[in-house]
Amino acid sequence: MAAAxxxxxxxxxxxxxxxxxxxWGGVKSLFDRKYKDTRAVDGVSFSIEEGELVGFLGANGxxxxxxxxxxxxxxxxxxxxxxxxxxxxxxREPAFQRSISLVMxxxxxxxxxxxxxxxxxxxxxxxxxxxxxxxxxxxELVDLLELGEHLSVPVKKLSLGQRMRCxxxxxxxxxxxxxxxxxxxxxxxxxxxxxxxxxxKAYNKxxxxxxxxxxxxxxxxxxxCRRVIVIEKGRLLYDGALDRLVERYADHKILRARFxxxxxxxxxxxxxxxxKYEERCxxxxxxxxxxxxxxxALLRSYPVADLNVEEVAIDDIVRRLFxxx
Amino acid sequence: MPGPKGPGVTIIHKYWRIWLRxxxxxxxxxxxxxxxxxxxxxxxxxxxxxxxxxxxxxxxHVETVAGYSLVETALFFMTFNLVDMTAQILFRGVxxxxxxxxxxxxxxYLVQPCSPLFRMTCSTVDFLDIVTIIPVIVMTGMVFxxxxxxxxxxxxxxxxxxxxxxxxxxxxxxxxxALAVRTQELESAIWIYRDIMFMGKFPVDVYAPAxxxxxxxxxxxxxxxxxxxxxxxxxxxxxxxxxALALTAVALPLSWHFWKNSVAxxxxxxx
Amino acid sequence: xxxxxxxxxxALQETLQRRSTLIMDRLGGFxxxxxxxxxxxxxxxxxxxxxxxxxAEMLTYVLALNILRSFVFTGRGWQLVGEISSGRISSYxxxxxxxxxxxxxxxxxxxxxxxxxxxFEVSLLAVCVRGExxxxxxxxxxxxxxxAVLLSSLLFFFLEFMVSSLAFWTSESGGPLFCFELFLxxxxxxxxxxxxxxxxxxxxxxATPFPYMVYFPVRIFLEKVPPFEAMGMLGMEALWLMAVFTxxxxxxRRGVRSYAAEGG
Numbered sequence: 001m002a003a004a005x006x007x008x009x010x011x012x013x014x015x016x017x018x019x020x021x022x023x024w025g026g027v028k029s030l031f032d033r034k035y036k037d038t039r040a041v042d043g044v045s046f047s048i049e050e051g052e053l054v055g056f057l058g059a060n061g062x063x064x065x066x067x068x069x070x071x072x073x074x075x076x077x078x079x080x081x082x083x084x085x086x087x088x089x090x091x092r093e094p095a096f097q098r099s100i101s102l103v104m105x106x107x108x109x110x111x112x113x114x115x116x117x118x119x120x121x122x123x124x125x126x127x128x129x130x131x132x133x134x135x136x137x138x139x140e141l142v143d144l145l146e147l148g149e150h151l152s153v154p155v156k157k158l159s160l161g162q163r164m165r166c167x168x169x170x171x172x173x174x175x176x177x178x179x180x181x182x183x184x185x186x187x188x189x190x191x192x193x194x195x196x197x198x199x200x201k202a203y204n205k206x207x208x209x210x211x212x213x214x215x216x217x218x219x220x221x222x223x224x225c226r227r228v229i230v231i232e233k234g235r236l237l238y239d240g241a242l243d244r245l246v247e248r249y250a251d252h253k254i255l256r257a258r259f260x261x262x263x264x265x266x267x268x269x270x271x272x273x274x275x276k277y278e279e280r281c282x283x284x285x286x287x288x289x290x291x292x293x294x295x296x297a298l299l300r301s302y303p304v305a306d307l308n309v310e311e312v313a314i315d316d317i318v319r320r321l322f323x324x325x
Numbered sequence: 326m327p328g329p330k331g332p333g334v335t336i337i338h339k340y341w342r343i344w345l346r347x348x349x350x351x352x353x354x355x356x357x358x359x360x361x362x363x364x365x366x367x368x369x370x371x372x373x374x375x376x377x378x379x380x381x382x383x384x385x386h387v388e389t390v391a392g393y394s395l396v397e398t399a400l401f402f403m404t405f406n407l408v409d410m411t412a413q414i415l416f417r418g419v420x421x422x423x424x425x426x427x428x429x430x431x432x433x434y435l436v437q438p439c440s441p442l443f444r445m446t447c448s449t450v451d452f453l454d455i456v457t458i459i460p461v462i463v464m465t466g467m468v469f470x471x472x473x474x475x476x477x478x479x480x481x482x483x484x485x486x487x488x489x490x491x492x493x494x495x496x497x498x499x500x501x502x503a504l505a506v507r508t509q510e511l512e513s514a515i516w517i518y519r520d521i522m523f524m525g526k527f528p529v530d531v532y533a534p535a536x537x538x539x540x541x542x543x544x545x546x547x548x549x550x551x552x553x554x555x556x557x558x559x560x561x562x563x564x565x566x567x568x569a570l571a572l573t574a575v576a577l578p579l580s581w582h583f584w585k586n587s588v589a590x591x592x593x594x595x596x
Numbered sequence: 597x598x599x600x601x602x603x604x605x606x607a608l609q610e611t612l613q614r615r616s617t618l619i620m621d622r623l624g625g626f627x628x629x630x631x632x633x634x635x636x637x638x639x640x641x642x643x644x645x646x647x648x649x650x651x652a653e654m655l656t657y658v659l660a661l662n663i664l665r666s667f668v669f670t671g672r673g674w675q676l677v678g679e680i681s682s683g684r685i686s687s688y689x690x691x692x693x694x695x696x697x698x699x700x701x702x703x704x705x706x707x708x709x710x711x712x713x714x715x716f717e718v719s720l721l722a723v724c725v726r727g728e729x730x731x732x733x734x735x736x737x738x739x740x741x742x743x744a745v746l747l748s749s750l751l752f753f754f755l756e757f758m759v760s761s762l763a764f765w766t767s768e769s770g771g772p773l774f775c776f777e778l779f780l781x782x783x784x785x786x787x788x789x790x791x792x793x794x795x796x797x798x799x800x801x802x803a804t805p806f807p808y809m810v811y812f813p814v815r816i817f818l819e820k821v822p823p824f825e826a827m828g829m830l831g832m833e834a835l836w837l838m839a840v841f842t843x844x845x846x847x848x849r850r851g852v853r854s855y856a857a858e859g860g
Contacts, residue, residue: 014592069593074435076589090589097438107429113354122350125342126439154357364771368778375782382792383639386647391638520624524631531638536630 004050004178004210005071010080012041012066012234040066042234043080048212050177053204055225055242056214063234064214065182071212072102072180085178098127101176105183108167110155116166117151120173127174134173141169145199161192168199179203181213185220197223246311253291255284257298258306271297343439348450355452366453373461376402376526391530396471397558401528403465405550408487409522410458412494418448419498422505431506432593442584445502446495475557482556482566489573490549496576503580503587525550548572599693600701607705622713625665629721632787633658647791652728653818657789659718659729660814665786666710668749668809672699673756673773680763680855689852696757696848703753732819740826744813747833751840752809755780758844764851785811805836 015035041063048054056064069075071082073089073096082089087096110119124134142148145165150158158166164184171179181200185193201224204211215221221228221242228245230238238245255272258281265277271294272286286294291309298304355362380402384395393401418425422445425431434441497518525546529537541547548569555561611618636654640646649657676699679685688695722729732738759776762769781787783806790798790811801807808829816826 069432072436074432074593075591092435094438097436100436102433102436104429104432107432109430109433111350111354113357114350118350118353122343122346123437125339125346126437128339128438358768358771360766361768361771364768364773364775366771368771368775371775371782372778375779375787379782379788379792382794385794386792387639387641390635517620517624517627521627523628527631527635532631532634533637536634 003047004052005046005048005082005084005212007047007067007071007082008045008080010041010044010067010070010082011039011078012063012070012075013078014038014040039234041070041077041231044231044234044236045080046229046236046239048210050210051204051208052227053201053211053225054213055221055228056212056231057218057221057228058214058216058231060216062231064231066234067231068102068180068182068212068214072100073097074102098174099176100178100180101171101174103167103171103179103181103184105181105186105188108155108163109170110163110166112156113154115152116147116155116158116170119155119170120151123170123173129174137173137175138169141172144202145169160188161195164188164192164196165199168196172203175207175209177209179209179211181211183215183217184213185215185217193217193219200224246317252285252287252312254308254310254312255286255291255294255298256308256310257282257284257302257304260303260305263302268298268302340439340443343443344447344450347444347448348452351448351450352452362453366457369453369457373406373457377464391528393528393530396468397554398528399468400465400472400557401551401554402526403461403468404483404487404554405525406461407458407465408490408494408550408553409525410454410461411491412498414450414454414458415491416446416495416498417451417454418444418446419502419505421449422502426505429593431591435588435591441588442499442502446498472557475559479557479559482561483553486548486553486556486566486569489569490553492573493545493549493569493576496573496580499577499580499584503584506584506591507587521546522550528554545569545572600697603698603701604705607702608708611706611709618709618713621710622717625662625714626717626721629658629662629717632661633721633725647789648820649789649791649818650730652730655722655725655728656730656818657814659722660817661786661810662718662721663711663714664745664748664810664813666714667707667745668752669781669786670703670706670710671753671756672703673760673777674770675699675702676757676760677763677769677773680760680851681767681769685855699757700753707749730818732817734819734823736823737817737819740823740830741813741817743830744808744816744833747830747837748809748813751805751833751837752780754837754840754844755805758840758847761844761847761851764855780806780809783807784809785814789814805833805840808833808836 015037040061044063044067056068058064066075070077071084071089073092076090085096085099087093089096110116111122120134120138123129129137142151145168147162147165147169150162150166155163155166184200185196188196197220200211200213203209213220213224226241228238228240228242229236230245252272254275260280262280263277263282265274265282268274268282268284272284272290274282275285276283284294295307295309299307380395380398383390384398388394390398425434425445425448431441431445434444437444501518524532524540529540529547529551532540537547552561552565552569556566633655636646636658637651640649640651640654644650646654676685679688685695688698732741756773756777759773760769762772783801783804785807786809790801790807793801812829812833815821816829821829
């Protein structure tokens with residue numbers, strides 16, 4: 001079966017004007033403009049099957065949002081090729097557009113002063129949904145997202161969480177086969193983030209829609225995606241299973257211990273690298289192979305009150321990836 | 326999905342529905358701003374009233390202006406208003422083009438199966454404009470009543486050139502929308518259009534020949550606003566009528582092409 | 597004082613940066629001036645005078661209008677409305693900076709550039725038209741005119757400020773501000789000399805501060821009023837300015853208080 005999404009050497013360059021500081025610079029800029037060229041995405045290639053839930057990881061400005069936007073047809077690449085659902089995205093064919101949806105955290109397609117229901121009806125007209133289909137899809141989404149009376153209240157009077165749920169409903173009314181989410185949980189509190197994540201997961205299972213999301217919130221990616229694509233400075237650094245990312249790039253684990261009396265951190269050097277020692281709590285980096293031995297040694301020889309073994313945080317892994325690249 | 330009448334009709338039907346929806350939504354949104362709407366409405370009416378009063382006052386002192394009587398000058402002014410206000414009703418979205426782009430709405434327009442140009446230009450119909458055009462139509466009717474009897478051909482030419490004027494104005498709005506998409510600057514391109522349109526309030530004949538040429542060939546305000554009235558009064562040669570139509574026939578595809586090009590180079594504003 | 601000077605410089609740079617906006621603004625204004633001039637010339641036709649203005653005086657009126665528009669009719673009203681409604685103004689209120697002083701500095705920067713451009717355009721137009729200009733020979737006229745222009749720009753600034761302060765109480769102050777600016781332009785004689793209007797209407801307008809912004813200063817420049825009367829006008833204008841200034845400040849204080857009370 002052909003992949004849902006396939007990209008080959010996708011590249012996007014930007015050109016931005018340079019502004020010189022100072023008054024003289026201001027006058028000069030009236031007559032002579034200089035530009036700066038940036039390569040936001042550099043030869044990115046990957047392939048995604050239908051129904052997958054893939055996460056794009058990367059620092060701000062790494063190029064993940066740009067890639068997503070090219071796949072939605074929003075931006076035209078400088079070079080390279082891609083197909084999504086059998087179409088070239090930036091050709092913006094109506095058949096393609098009717099089967100995708102884009103959700104951008106912090107940006108809303110809902111009209112501010114009037115109820116979300118009105119925007120839904122607008123989308124009905126845009127996507128050409130029959131009244132029957134519209135009602136059916138809407139009822140389902142109202143149920144799933146618990147929208148209830150939120151639909152008839154002006155959007156500006158809704159809370160952030162309610163607005164996000166309406167936003168998701170607006171994006172899914174036409175049952176897209178491909179859902180692109182750009183930082184969907186940004187600005188939301190922890191509870192709301194969890195709700196959005198659970199909804200996305202459930203939706204992916206129910207509808208079999210292919211979902212791609214970008215986030216620099218590790219919790220999102222860890223909770224949702226089995227597969228991640230890491231992008232840094234426009235280049236694809238890693239494409240594969242999330243747990244293998246942890247294994248491959250973290251050759252050690254974290255050992256945290258709390259002592260009942262003060263301990264000299266220098267003494268612990270034999271067990272691993274002391275990352276931090278503060279108020280009787282130590283954080284050690286221990287190679288994977290030695291973790292059991294180090295933990296046992298700690299318990300044997302020191303007054304341990306509490307002990308924890310953790311995987312290296314994904315943030316740290318990604319950070320290391322970036323510095324290796 | 327082509328309907329029984331064919332794909333073309335379905336598309337028109339679809340866009341008509343979308344236009345009605347956005348117009349209704351815009352009206353609802355606007356009704357939540359009562360003070361602001363009232364202020365704008367009042368401002369528009371004041372502007373109309375003052376200009377009319379000014380015209381009337383001027384004619385207390387002179388018989389003709391550049392060879393046109395009061396009724397004829399009024400005709401020019403009312404024609405200008407009709408064309409200008411129709412364009413306002415239909416293409417108002419372009420005035421907020423920069424904001425549409427910077428707030429990310431344009432991104433949605435590009436991803437959804439509806440012409441982004443259509444969404445951009447027609448998305449913020451101001452029903453106040455529809456309200457204010459009614460007295461203008463009435464006043465134009467009053468001016469018509471005071472004109473000598475004219476042949477149906479004159480009226481046909483008038484109607485045709487008015488439509489042509491709106492088409493030409495659309496070409497300019499497409500150009501401005503394309504600029505908003507293309508660059509973060511030039512946000513005020515539409516305002517210069519409004520300032521230059523100011524020149525269209527007067528019959529072009531008042532301007533010195535050099536200016537008149539600029540307004541006919543360069544930035545064709547004359548074509549948009551003066552030509553229809555002149556044709557009605559029988560003072561426009563067929564050559565100029567053909568010129569007017571040809572101009573729009575060329576301008577529209579050109580600006581459309583520029584629009585497509587600008588969208589291809591679009592760089593979305595978020596990171 | 598230094599902080600205002602710095603604000604001035606920064607604003608100056610910023611305006612120069614947005615060069616296309618600047619060019620657009622000037623072109624638009626130029627178009628308006630050309631149409632007004634053409635219209636008046638058409639009106640005057642072959643006659644020697646029209647409404648008591650000779651050809652030279654007419655041309656001077658229109659050109660002076662261009663300069664005055666760029667000096668008097670720039671304000672910070674729309675920016676104020678934006679800053680209040682977005683909440684950005686809070687950051688200014690807590691700084692050891694007078695918002696008015698700051699706004700004035702920014703406005704002055706705008707004015708500097710626009711007036712410079714305006715002089716250029718006006719010279720261009722005068723040369724193209726090859727018309728006679730009326731330039732007063734009496735130095736007192738120039739002095740009186742300069743004072744008038746200074747007062748006018750402050751008057752407009754604070755009037756607009758007053759109307760924009762409505763934004764403290766409602767999010768819809770854009771409408772009234774728009775209405776106000778439009779009405780102002782007509783009433784100030786910025787489109788046409790108020791002599792065109794019938795006497796009754798003219799007298800009514802002369803009781804308001806509006807004609808002081810453009811109409812009276814230009815009349816002073818064209819020496820249509822004897823110096824003594826001119827000084828009387830300036831005195832009246834100064835009184836209006838004080839009244840408007842006081843009202844603007846009062847409304848501002850009330851506004852800030854109610855704004856802060858709501859928690860921004």
